[in-house]
Amino acid sequence: MQDDKEPQGNPWMKSVMIWSGILLAMLLVASLFGGPAQPAGSAMAYSEFRQKVEEGAVKDVVLSEDRVTGTLSNGDRFTANVIRDPDLLKMLNDNNVKYDGMATETPNFWMYMLIQSLPFILILGIAFFVFRQVQKNNGSGAMGFGKSRAKMLTEKQGKVTFDDVAGIDEAREELEEIVEFLRDPTKFSRLGGQIPKGALLVGSPGTGKTLLARAIAGEAGVPFFTISGSDFVEMFVGVGASRVRDMFEQAKRNAPCIVFIDEIDAVGRHRGAGLGNGNDEREQTLNQLLVEMDGFEANEGIIIVAATNRPDVLDPALLRPGRFDRQVVVPRPDIEGRQKILEVHTRKKPLAPDVDLRRVARGTPGFSGADLANLCNEAALLAARKGKRLIANDEFEEAKDKVMMGAERRSMVMTEDEKKSTAYHEAGHALVSLHVDGCDPLHKVTIIPRGRALGVTWNLPERDRYSMSMKQMKARLALCFGGRIAEQLIYGKDELNTGASNDIQQATEMARSMVMEYGMSDKLGWLRYRDNQDEVFLGHSVSRAQNMSEDTARMIDAEVRRLVEEGENVARKVLTDHLDELHLLAGALLEYETLSGEESKRAIRGEDIGREDDADKRGTPVSGHAGSLPQIKRKPRGPFGDPKPQGA
Template sequence: MNDNDKQPGPGPNGGGGNNPWMKSLLIWVGILVALALFVGMIGERGTPGGGTTIAYSQFLDKVDEGSVRDVNVAEGVITGTFSNDAKFRTYTVDDPQLTQRLRDRGVEINARPEERTSIWMVLLYQSLPFLLFLGIAFFVLRQMQKNSGAGGAMGFGKSRAKMLTQKEGKVTFDDVAGIDEAREELEEIVEFLKDPTKFARLGGKIPKGALLVGSPGTGKTLLARAIAGEAGVPFFTISGSDFVEMFVGVGASRVRDMFEQAKKSAPCIVFIDEIDAVGRHRGAGLGNGNDEREQTLNQLLVEMDGFEANEGIIIIAATNRPDVLDPALLRPGRFDRQVVVPRPDIEGRVKILQVHMKKTPLAPDVDARVIARGTPGFSGADLANLVNEAALLAARKAKRLVAMLEFEEAKDKVMMGAERRSMVMTEDEKRMTAYHEAGHAIVSIHEPASDPIHKATIIPRGRALGMVMRLPERDSYSYHRDKMYANLAVSMGGRIAEEIIFGYDKVSSGASGDIQYATGLARDMVTKWGMSDKVGPVEYAQPEGESFLGYSSSQPVRMSNATAQLIDDEIKSIVEGGLARAKQLLTDHVDQLHTLASALLEYETLSGDEIKRVLAGEDIDRGDPSARTSSVVAAGTSIPKTRRPKGPFGNPAPQGA
């Protein structure tokens, strides 16, 4: 540990953790003591003497009665004692006979000379309330300044950019995997900062800015942190939302102050995360557009590339909404490079998993490539979450190593949701779910263009009562027509299985998600991808533009009523074609449907290889008898595990028929 990494101790000069609290406490105690002294001084000055206050006439009556023992005459006030030792006080009037009257009654008279108050005491008495008020106001404003970050209550226009200077836990490019192309683009910027003469002698200029574009979780912020760890230059980081305030002009002032700070540390890097919060297209809203956000954007545009060049300052920004950014922000000279950070392919997922597995003790059976193959479409954040979930599952089981079983369970949890084993299902509901999922699986097996089955389960997960998971053998970047029709047939397999086994009137609502998927796919085929011969290769999909108060910046698609009717007919025809294909396959292979449904009722979860063995008539040997799920349902009825008798058409008869 170097000297910069040492933390100050709790000594007198150490700045321990309790010092700010003690300082605040002492300040408040001082304010209360001063207020108490002020009240005491006022009370002492305004209420001399003591006793009961009586009227002057009553005082004269007591003197005439001989009830007064002694008096003390001061300026405007008479205090004294009655014969019964009671104290009294009254206020004098201009009475020249009072002294003689007291002497006639034998009253002891004491006189106190007039007190002359110092001019300094008068000033103190008069100024003390204002001093107390100013002291309290100064203390409150100072606390607000400390608690409100950069600028505080008296500095709204100060930049909130933070300079990264920590040495421990820094991220380098070795920690970034799976996005090699984006990494190479930014490595060049780091190399330029380290050795600018290498590029300058060939006429190259340092890029003004780089915009990182990608889906959430793909590693944009991680790349920026890696640049901070590799560049060896000051690195300022700020979020786009930190510029926007309710006060007009604050955002523009913060942009100016941020660049002023960056100039003092040039060459340096400024990272703006979620820049779409401040860089949205100008004029997209209603009114004259002269709002706080647009003023902030205008100032950012001027600072990045205006009359005054900010040499040596590289702006790196990240967003997952490049479509809403202002064109003036994206032009060369401001953001010279737009670096796309995509979701990783299978090789990238392997590298990302290996990075996250470094700190996890793994069992010998863990294969990162197998896990990567089963996680298509996962981002870097998803894979990090997968490794963490597997480690948590292993710790819950008190294991010392994380095995492949935990990774499979974690993958199912991330992709399909947590198991709901406590959910009570009747025998009929469980049997219908088994046939529904078996219908999906059988259609998928007999569709050549369908992806292979990875797993089928009737254990409720998330919002689904069961699920058939298919995984592609390799990453695919485009859809083909035969695969689309195969997916339509597979999506209709569950509904058709229910209708074949339980009858038309017993079809359940469990296929709502399947119908939604099939309808959306068919609509895209007709309106986006031109896969309808009747409609033709014309785009009729509604644009997905930015909307403000219901107004879309993109023009809607115009079509006649006849065209809209034709599109609806084609969508319905494509979906019904998938329905007919699924019905034909399940009718031809209804024996396999019964076999697979029985196996799902017995084991509840089957892998793709186990499904193949079940349909081939082979036994499933899982070794541990506890892995074989009990077949007793919530209602307490045992489900038979033997093959059922033949029906009237030579097919197995459904249970409960």
């Protein structure tokens, strides 16, 4: 994804050339500094040499300034160091020894200079190699602190176009206009229109912000630089600002172009909101970014596209027109959008005839584009694991359960008492959702451990929901306490366990939000008592509450308790009035382990749930009650005897 502006050679050949050069340099140094070659022949003392000459045992010699070499009469070669001896030539003449002199070589000036400068040449070569690598790595090396880490996208990788983007039509149209402006600027400029300087993509994680940016890169036909907000921030003050300057210099050289900054909230947060002073590295980087986007020097032909899921923490100076002229909201898709996204992600997947993508889209409210892509991939993996050639509806249903509730933990060993307690807990949730007006329709209930839960009750809305009424929120409070109340009715207060901790947490948070944020308390009125902005302190997110008196805080706690107790009372009344149905539904869960919403309704009516094959009964009856487990077609008091309500 990076364009180095030069042809990339073969890495293997480049490595061979580098190591060959290093080896050649080592050999050259060894040959130059290894000293003169030692002459052949055995070493001989000078006194011994004179004695051999006087004995006539020397045939011939070659003389140099500091050494004499020669041949003995028997043909052996010898060498000896010369001592200043004025009688040497006379002695050689008297004993008829042939002698000759060795010419002294005058050293070449250029060779001498090469030998002296060789270490400096090697040092400069190594330095040149290091700095060249730093430049090629776009400043990611040890010496490239202030270089931009923006990468230029090319079409060598998988090209994404707007045809691959579905379910977010409004956001797509906003960005298609920017691409069209780059292709044909005269269409807009003849009416006085100017190209937007920046577009900010705002949306929840997984909704397709980065995918939209990749589609812009595939459609625009102009250079496209991409960088993350965290790439600007370093521990050294001034490095981030230097990288911003370098990035815009690259963009100016390639204008017209698009620069995409992902997760811009990492560098664009409110100035002065940190724990330190206002002169920290992040604020200097933000100041430089503000100047480059809209300062004294105009950046013609450079469009900034940024993405964030936290627009509330961005600095107001960054959001104003002239920097980010457009804020494009990328929402979670509705049912029509989910169907289109599923069609995109199943283009290259073989689907069985029973797969209805409309039904899959209806059963996945609140799913983002990334969630739907993961759903399709999980379904394909499940079909491949089973050895199928087509992806059937069963794989989509199983993949949906896995994505939303977690993978099944069938290897988890549960005692019979724990399994029975879990069955009553989930049956309590399901029964409350079936009898309390305002609850979402029951989709599925299971006592198979999934993820971190021992059992799951799953309710799905009939259509996409964008807000909740007070009636629906109170019904959900009652739903949260259905499991705990069911356990209390069957086992008593002393046998309550820790399995309802998540239910209590959800109910408490919902009741507190109803009182402090949504104005659903008559005593406190339509006032907001909590700020939704979070601050990070010592690694933890801390919610900032408005200053309030002790009386107000006490009143808030009282109202939260009142809402929670109302939910408890509604759940207790439903389960007490329908205790027979609670036993029937718990027995069916122990027998089948997983029931759909329709099967749960048949079970509480005492009807056959409609499974023809006994192999579908994956559960096992509780030990000691195998012979007394009733058929679902009858309406007995309970499958486990007739336990009396306790603690009601």
